[in-house]
Amino acid sequence: MTTQPPSPDTSTVDLGASRDRKPVVALVFGGRSAEHVVSCATAASVLRSIDRERYDVLPIGITETGRWVLMADDPEPLQLTATHKPAVSGDNEVLVSPDPAGHSLSLREPGQVPRELGEVDVVFPLLHGPFGEDGTIQGLLELSDMRYVGSGVSASAVMMDKHLMKVVFRSAGLPVGPYVLITDKEWQRDPAASMDPVAALGWPVFVKPARAGSSVGVTRVESADQLKDAIEHARQFDPKVLVEAAIVGREVECGILEGRGSDPARASQVGEIAVTEGTHAFYDFESKYLDDSARLICPADLPEDIAETIREQSIKAFDAAGCEGLARVDWFYSPDGTLTLNEINTMPGFTPTSMYPRVWDAQGVSYRELITELIELALQRRLGLR
Template sequence: MSNSENLPDATAGTPDPAAGRARPRVAIVFGGRSSEHVVSCSTAAGVLRAIDRDAYDVIPIGIARDGRWVLVDDDPTALELAPGHLPEVNGNGSGVLVPLSTGERSLTVLEAGRPPRALGQVDVVFPLLHGPFGEDGTLQGMLDLSDTRYVGSGVLASAVMMDKHYMKVVFASAGLPVGPYTVISDRQWGRDPAAAMDAVAALGYPVFVKPARAGSSVGITRVTDPSRLEAAIEAARLHDPKVVVEAAIVGREIECSVLEGRGTDAPRTSEVGEIEVVQGHEFYDFEAKYLADQDVRLSCPAKVPDEVAAEVRRLAAAAFEAAGCEGLARVDCFYTEHGDVVLNEINTMPGFTPHSMYPQMWEASGLGYRELIDELIQLALHRRVGLR
C-alpha cells in the first residue's frame, strides 16, 4: 500500500505570505527555451484547467523560445498537445518583468507605446518548465534572488538531477543502485571520439544514447549496431554537447511518484505504476509519450510482487532525499528479469497533465489531480525562503 493515506494539514508550517488577502496569487510559468517547450505548454494546459479558481488567483505567464516572458491568455485548449497541434508561446504579447530584489515582489507589464504598469504581487510561482533553462535550477535561482516562493526543488537539486551524469554520481554515492554507463563530454568528443566510442563498446550492445540534460525522451536513440553509434551521439549532441550512454537493462519500467513531507516528515510515495510499449516503438520515446496513446499501456498499481513495489517506493524516497528534492518528483526504476530493482532517473518536474504518470499514480493512491495541485502550492506557500 502507499503511504499517502494520512496527508498532512495543508495549513501547518510557516506563515502564509498571502495572509490577509482573499486568495493567494499563483503565477503559472511555462514554455521556455528547451526542446521540451511544447510539453511544458501541454502541462500548463492541464494545470490551468484544473486549478481551483475559488482558492487561487491565477496569472498564466509564458516564456517564448527566445526567453522573453509574456502574459498569455488563460485558455487551456490553445496549450494542449495533440496530433497536428504543437502548442507554443508567442513572444509578441505583453512583456513581463520579474523582480530580482527581496524588497519588490510585483510583476511589471511592458506594452508597446504605454508606460510600464504593475501587475501586482505574486505569492507563489508554479514553474511548469521541462528541461534546461527552467527545470535545471536556472529559474529557481532567479526566483530565489527575490525570495519568491515556488513549487518544486531548489537550485542544487534541480541542477544536479537535470544532469543524468551527476544524478548517477549522487545516487551511487548514497549507495543506491544504478546501471552501467559512460559519459562523453564535449571536449572528449572533440579530442578523441574513437576513445569515447571504445568506452561505449565496453558496455555492450544495445545501448541508449541520451543528451545529458534533456527529458521527455528528446534526442534519445537506442543503438544495437556499432556502425550507428556515431550518428546517435551526434543526434544527442544537437540537444546537449554532453552525452550519457547507458547499457540497456532488460526488465520492466516501474515508476513511483513522490511528494515532500510536511516539516520533518518523510517523503510520501504513491502506488507504483508501469509503462508498457505495446506496439510501434522500440522504447518509450517522445511520440509514444505524447502523441500515440494507443501504442502504450499505463497501469497503476503495477502488477509486481508486494516486496518489489515496496522496494521501488523505498528507492524513490531514498533518491528524493539523496538529491535534496522538494515538492515533487517522479522516480523511474527498472525491475529486472533477475528480480533486482535499479534506479533509472528522477524527474524534479515530471509531466503533469491529468494523463501523465505522476498525477495518475497519485490518483490511484487517493489524491486527485486538483487536490494534488493544491497540495503542491500549499507546500510552496509554507516553505521558508532563502537558504534551507
Template sequence: MTTDQPAPRRPRVAIVFGGRSSEHAVSCATAAGVMGAIDREAYDVIPVGISRDGHWVLADADPELLSLTPERSPEVAGHGAGVVVPLATTDRTLTALEPQQVPRSLGEVDVVFPLLHGPFGEDGTIQGMLELADIRYVGSGVFASAAGMDKHFMKVLFAGAGLPVGPYAVITDAQWTRDRAAALDAVSALSFPVFVKPARAGSSMGISKVSTPQALEAAVELAREHDPKVIVEQGIVGREIECAVLQGRGTDGPRVSLVGEIEVTAAGGHEFYDFEAKYLDDGAVLSCPAKVPDAVAAEVQRLAGAAFDALGCEGLARVDCFYTDDGRVLINEINTMPGFTPHSMYPQMWEATGLSYRDLIDELIQLALTRPVGLR
C-alpha cells in the first residue's frame, strides 16, 4: 500500500530592504528589481522593509511601488504590520505583529536576501543578527561585510595581501574634532585632484572631486554628513574597469565575469560617476566587455578574485579597479552588496557573461542555502 506524500514546500526567501542608511531609496529600488525577477514558482517570497527609523515591517510586494525615478524616491513606511525576527537557533519563524491582533506566523524562513546598502545592513550588522539566529543569508559574513564597507580597512587588508592600491589619507572624527588644520595637512602628501568620500557609504553619496586645497574643507564637511570618518583618495589618471565576482561552488575558487567600464557621457553633465548618473538619468553607459587589452582584462579578473579571497567574501561582490595611463592596474574598492537593480553594473556584467538576472538571483539563493551558518 502506498501513501501520498505531501509535496515539499518551496524555499521561503525573506527579501529585506530599506534600512537606516542614506542609501535607503537605492535599497528599495534594488528590492523592486529582485522581487520583479525572482522565480515565484521556485520560491515563496516575504518582503520585509526596514523604515528609516529602524522599524521592521511586512512590506508590499509590488515592485512598482519601490521604483526609483527622478520624480519619486521610494521609502519604507514604518506603520505596517511589524515583523519580529527570532534570535534562537531552534526557531526560524518570522512573526507579524499588528495592533490589537493576535501575532501571526509568516512561516519559517529558509534564507534571507539582505538587499541593504550602507551602514546598518551592508556592514555586518544584519549579518551578525542572522548568525545569532542560525538563519542562512545571501552574501558575505560579518567580517567581510564590515571590512568591505570601510574603505580604510579594506585598503589596509588589500595592501596586506600584496594587492596594489592607490595613495590615500584618512580623517577620523577625533582628528577632525581635535585639530582640523592638522587633519587637512595630512592630505597634503596627495596630488590634486582628490576624491573625498565617506569611509563607510556607497552609491556615490557625499563624494566630491576636489581640485584645490581651498575646496578640501567643504568637501570633508559634506562627506561627514554621511559618515564621521572620511577617506581622501588621490585621483588616478586612467580608466575605471570593474569586474563582478560570484562565490565558487563547493571548493572551487571565485568566479569572475567579463570586465566592464562605465563611461560618463558629456550629455549628462556629470564630472564623475555620481548618484544622479547611476540612478536618475542617462549620464552613463556600460561597456562590457570593456575595450582594454586582453592582458589588462585578465589582470582585472585576477585582482577581483584575489580581493574577494583577501576579505573572505562569500556570495557576491563587485570589484572596481583603475587601469592607469602608464599601464598599471590598481584596486579601488570592493562592494559586498553592489547595486543590484536590473540596470546596475553587477547584473549587467553577468548578463554579458551569460548569466541572466533571474538566474543570477537563483544562483545566489542556492549558494546561501548550501552554505552553513556559524564559523566556517
C-alpha cells in the first residue's frame, strides 16, 4: 500500500476561501480530565507552530472545573516540564452561541457587558480524556453547527471507552487481547467476586481506568495481592476499570489521516516505542512527558509484510470505529509474529515530540503541515449527519 503525504496547500471549500479574511481557528484545551496538563502542553506546541499567515487563532482554555476562558496567545505558560505543570485559569469567561446560524463565541468579563469575539470557522479541540476527547465537546459543537477537527460524537465516545472499543474491534474481526471488565456496581456489590476472573488472565496484568489516556491511573500488577490496590487506584479516575493480560511484544504505532473527500484514509510509517531498560516498568506518564527514557524508532525495524499489515489493519480500525480527521492506532507485535490491537486514540498526544506527529514526519509531513491538513479536513466537512 503506497501512502501519499497530504497536500496542505489545497484550498478550503466555502468557509474562509469565499471570504475576504483568514479562517478563524479556536484552539480549545485544558479541560476537566486528569490529562489537563497534557492538553495544555499540546496547545503550547500548536500555538507555536500553526500557520499564522493562513489562520487567525483564538486560544480558549477550559479550567479544571469546566469554565471556558479566553487565554493569552502565548505558549510559554502552557509548557509542561518536570518542574512546571500548566493549568488554565482566568476570569474572562467564553460562551458558545447556541444558535446554529451563528458559529460565534462571546466574552463575559467581570463588571463588563458581554461582547462578541466574532465568528469561528473551525474548532481544534486539543483535549485529552473525559469531558473532551469522549464525544462531549463534539456534541456541543454539533448542536452549534460548528466545524471541528477530529472524530464525531459516536466514534469519540466509543473509542474513549476501552471496553466498548474492544467490543467494536472484535466484531470487526480485529485482534484484541484478553481482558476483564469491572464495573462500579460489581465492585460495590462484591469486590472479591469481581476480581475472581482476573486470575485466568495470568500474571502480570495491567489495571487501567476504562476511559482515560496518557497512562493516567495505570498500574502493572505482578500478583494477586497487588490487584485490589491497583483497582482502587484506577477507580480514582474512572469507576469503570479494565484489567488486561500483559502481552509480550514490541509496542508499535501507526498514524491515520482521513482522506480528502471520498478518498480512503491514509496510513503513516509504523513507529516503535522503546523505553530505556531499567527506568520504567512500562510506557507510563513520566516516560511519555517528563523525561527522555522513551524514544521512537521510525520506521520500525519490521518485516515489510508485517509493517504493511499494520498499516492496512490500522485503516480498518479507523473505518470500523467511524473515525474522522486523525487517530493513532497502537499495536503489540509478539515474537511469534502475532499482532494484537491495543487501542486507538482519536485525539493523540500532539506535541512535536509526540508519537503521532513524529510518525507523519517520517512520512515527509512536517508538524506545521499536519496541523494545516487537519484544519483543512475540518473546514471541508459538511455539517450535520455524515
